[in-house]
Amino acid sequence: MKMIINEPLPGNAECADSLKNVLDALYVLSGKWKLALILCLVQSPKRFNEIQHAVTGISAKILAKELKDLELNDFIKRNVYPTTPVSIIYEATEYSQTLKNVMGELSAWGQQHREKVKQSMRKQS
Amino acid sequence: MKMIINEPLPGNAECADSLKNVLDALYVLSGKWKLALILCLVQSPKRFNEIQHAVTGISAKILAKELKDLELNDFIKRNVYPTTPVSIIYEATEYSQTLKNVMGELSAWGQQHREKVKQSMRKQS
Numbered sequence A, B: 001m002k003m004i005i006n007e008p009l010p011g012n013a014e015c016a017d018s019l020k021n022v023l024d025a026l027y028v029l030s031g032k033w034k035l036a037l038i039l040c041l042v043q044s045p046k047r048f049n050e051i052q053h054a055v056t057g058i059s060a061k062i063l064a065k066e067l068k069d070l071e072l073n074d075f076i077k078r079n080v081y082p083t084t085p086v087s088i089i090y091e092a093t094e095y096s097q098t099l100k101n102v103m104g105e106l107s108a109w110g111q112q113h114r115e116k117v118k119q120s121m122r123k124q125s
Helices: A002-006 A012-029 A034-043 A048-054 A060-072 A100-124 B002-006 B012-029 B034-043 B048-054 B060-072 B100-124
Strands: A076-081 A087-092 B076-081 B087-092
Touching (some): A012 A034, A012 B034, A012 B100, A034 A048, A034 A060, A034 A076, A034 A087, A034 B012, A048 A060, A060 A076, A100 B012, A100 B100, B012 B034, B034 B060, B034 B076, B034 B087, B048 B087, B060 B076
Antiparallel strands (some): A076 A087
């Protein structure tokens, strides 16, 4: 057993590379909300309250913090319009669009995962 | 502006569905490490120390907690072999394999993101 595991695997460098890439991606995207918030704003620009309504379960405090983080990392833009009272509209940047494939795959997996959870709950009951 | 945003968008239900899927996925996968740990073990089964070595920056305490979480959620298996001293080998379950596309897209994006960060650092210096 020891021998097999300690042997250098073919394509080990490639494995290390993809692991490094995933770690880099998670460094900016990790957390329970970031990708969902980006997806929410890629779908359409929204006001703070509209985002909170769409992303079920997020508190106003966390949402404010996450939006600030996302703005700092160039994923979203905060537009202030001089209406009375002022309108503040959040929108996804072009850079957020580069995450479309990631969000697509995550959405497909999430749907499949929900089915699996439902099935195992049925089995238990 | 107000009018456009409040109008129901075509395909809004679809948008809400994919948002819900992503939220469900992030519910089990969120955090800075989970997807990287799954990828690390999908590549090959490993001992605790080997995982810590491969996933740069994770502390032993956090790694132990994350491995327990992943085991509970059926993403990894902890195998104990009665050698002296006992060998404990972590391996990815079949269910982890369903995340291959997600990890592939995340890896591709992470690589692209690192290039972007490098470029903007070059511009600043």
